[in-house]
Amino acid sequence: MSKVTKEMALEYHREGKPGKIEVVPTVPYSSQQDLALAYSPGVAYPCLEIEQNPQDAYEYTSKGNLVAVISNGTAVLGLGDIGALAGKPVMEGKALLFKIFAGLDCFDIEVNEKDPEKFIQIVKALSPTFGGINLEDIKAPECFEIERRLREECDIPVMHDDQHGTAIISAAGLINALEIQQKNISDIKLVVNGAGAAAVSCTRLYIALGVRPENVVMCDSKGVINRKRTGLNAQKLEFATDRDIDTLEDAMKGADVFLGLSVKDVVTPEMLKSMNDRPIVFALANPDPEIAYDVAMESRPDLIFATGRSDYPNQINNVLGFPYIFRGALDSGATVINETMKLAAVKAIAALAKEPVPSVVNAAYEMSNLRFGREYILPKPLDPRLITTVAPAVARGAMESGVARRPITDWDAYNDKLRQLMGYDNKLMRRFTEEAQRNPKRVVFAEANTDNMLRAAVNAYQDGICIPILLGNEEMIEKRAARLGVDITGLEIVNLRHDREADRRARYAMNLAEKRQRDGMTYPEALEMMFDRNYFGMMMVETGEADAFIAGTYS
Structure with a gap:
């Protein structure tokens, strides 16, 4: 991927129709009859149905497929409090993601209001329009109360994605990383750097999954959040530690997992080296992580490392x-x-x-x-x-x-x-697939020692659409499968050059020679052909030992 420049980004957002989303009609509208049904007088009938039963809004309107992305622009994607209007490109982008990944229609709503109570009342008043509300880029600690109140006072799903999105994805990554590193979640020592909305929500979710609260140390810009400190808000006080430590450096000693939702370059190689064996580091500061990827990997070869960036492995992406x-x-x-x-x-x-x-x-x-x-x-x-x-x-x-x-x-x-x-x-392909799954056939794959054909055979087997028979050298196929990371357990491999296949080669050769004798084919010639995977595979079909044969790329 080429580096994104300011000029590229500005051109992308202004070219054609400015912005990233538009509204498109979903019903016919070309005739007077269509317009009469869409608006007056026809629209009165669904209105009256909804008046009698509000749940009918999900049947007669777009409510059930419509999400609002709502922000006041006080904590925009690493840019800070840039205001509601300046945050609109981000909210449009979020609306775009809802549509392309889940088919959900989305309106972005930028509310120019920083007072939490007024903001809550505005969003609550708008809520009948939508099936769900995604709160976005609202600063902590106000975001906690805003979300709590709206969840209680609205009858539709409300989620502050900056809190819970990162928590959910990083928690999934944590489960898998712990399995790979062979660690038990109830035993790990967790250090969290950052005490904003995402950090608090992540920590709460990790505890729900089994992390013990006494094994958590949270840090903010002033250092470790401990009970010696005064003036802590309710969220920070929830994670204040009793340990007599004050710095991130102290906290990292003997830790198993580091979660960073802070700023770049606050973690040093020495800090990583002070962690336990087989550590896990989620450095999620954007755009630059708490420690650079290459520096981290060089300092700890036993490390599992994740960032928020797409150009490194293990992206934590909401x-x-x-x-x-x-x-x-x-x-x-x-x-x-x-x-x-x-x-x-x-x-x-x-x-x-x-x-x-x-x-x-x-x-x-x-x-x-x-x-x-x-x-x-x-x-x-x-x-x-x-x-x-x-x-x-x-x-x-x-x-x-x-x-x-x-x-x-x-x-x-x-x-x-x-x-x-x-x-x-694809309805036609789905019909073919379902038919194949009802009665899977034995299919010979000629060049099972090639990447594409081996993958095809494994995918077909996993989808249940056939019973593959792989022609080739067992050792080569097993090594290729290991390199590709595909599981060939249960697949039959036939090495036609093995001595144990001599009887079958002879039988196939006799059959072929008898069929082609008028063309001058002799038994020795036919027997020689049986060392060719294409001839051998087709004779498996001819004799009823297979139902279909897939030849190689060039044959």
């Missing part, structure tokens, strides 16, 4: 969560986004990282061997499986916790709806 969390919440008619739903999202995201990575994701990131490990603890943002993994998990969480007003009953249909919504589904 887009893995918020589009799908709201998708699941709105689709189930949830009245809130509660802890059960957040934890469901955490576990779903963490579990997806352990699944084999589709070739479309490898291609999108120009990689060939993405797989669960030290440099892949979280799914990539362009993984199309996120919507069918996270949204259903959140919807189930809403139902299990009793906050879903429109429970989902047919999960297969719901997953189909999500795929169709995002354009990931």
